[in-house]
Amino acid sequence: MxxxxxxxxxxxxxxxxxxxxxxxxxxxxxxxxxxxxxxTARPIEKKxxxxxxxxxxxxxxxxxxxxxxxxxxxHPLRQHTPKGRSLQLDLGNELIKIRYDFTASDIKKEGYAIALADLNARGFKELEFKARRCKDFGVMHLRVALENNFRENAARYVNVDSKWRRYKIKLSDFKEITAWDNLKEISFIIEEWNVADKDDCLYIDELSFTK
Structure with a gap:
């Protein structure tokens, strides 16, 4: 093999x-x-x-x-207009009383002012209040004034006698006021030349804004 x-x-x-x-x-x-x-990481290209x-x-x-x-x-930011038919102002438990005596001094005006703290009265039509004088005779022309934060002032007069009466003033009559959403103050003023009796007093109650 x-x-x-x-x-x-x-x-x-x-x-x-x-x-x-x-x-x-x-x-x-x-x-x-x-x-x-x-x-190897490639850089991301940003567009x-x-x-x-x-x-x-x-x-x-x-x-x-x-x-x-x-x-x-x-239309700047404004306060919300209060709802309801009326806006009652809190005057406390006592009536507003304005005592004046123009015979004993050189003061020619007496009044009472209420701070409204930027009150929004847009949408309301009238200012209402009750008032009466203390004495039964004579004539009183009460000055009612409003002022807003823009220093716009306006005033109207009402005749007040010795009986409780409700007074209504149209807000449209306060023609000098154009902005109603920031009311600063309301004043009730008694002027020496607008009263018959130089020594008297005035009561005010139930102050409100109504529609």
Whole structure:
């Protein structure tokens, strides 16, 4: 029987095989690396607004702001108008009493003022109150004055006698007052030249604004 001999590898053939293995390794390494995600982060590019958009925004803002500014100046924030048919002012438990004596001094006026603390009288039509003099004779022309926070003043006169009577003054008669949402004060004034009796007194009660 003959024996088959194994062929011995020459130096050249061994080198060829080694090179083929190296090429295979290189190929596998390349395939592996190609499948891995890139570790290098690319900077995110921010889109800059175009000059047209900047210009349009520059034009739109004044268009929106100007009407709002006009509305604010034309109709500023106001107090809420009280509801109901009347707004009764709290005068306390006692009547308002104005005592005057123009015979004993140089004083020519006596009065009583009520702070209204920015009272909102918008929507009301009349000022009402009850009043009477102490003495039974003579004539009294009582001055009723209103003032708001804009220093607008207006006054009207009513004739008061010795009997309790209800007096109504239309707010529209206080023509000098244009803003009724911030009334500052109401005053009742007795003037020396508008009374027949220079020594008398006056009572006032049930003061209110009515619709």
């Amino acid at each position: 003959g024996f088959k001999r194994k062929k011995s590898l020459t130096k050249e053939s061994f080198s060829a095989i080694k090179m083929e293995k190296n090429e295979v390794y290189d190929y596998l390494a390349k395939v592996y690396l190609d499948k891995q995600p890139s570790l 800059q607004p175009s000059s047209f958009r900047k210009y349009a925004l520059f034009l739109i803002l004044p268009i929106i702001a100007l009407p709002l500014l006009y509305l604010f100046l034309r």
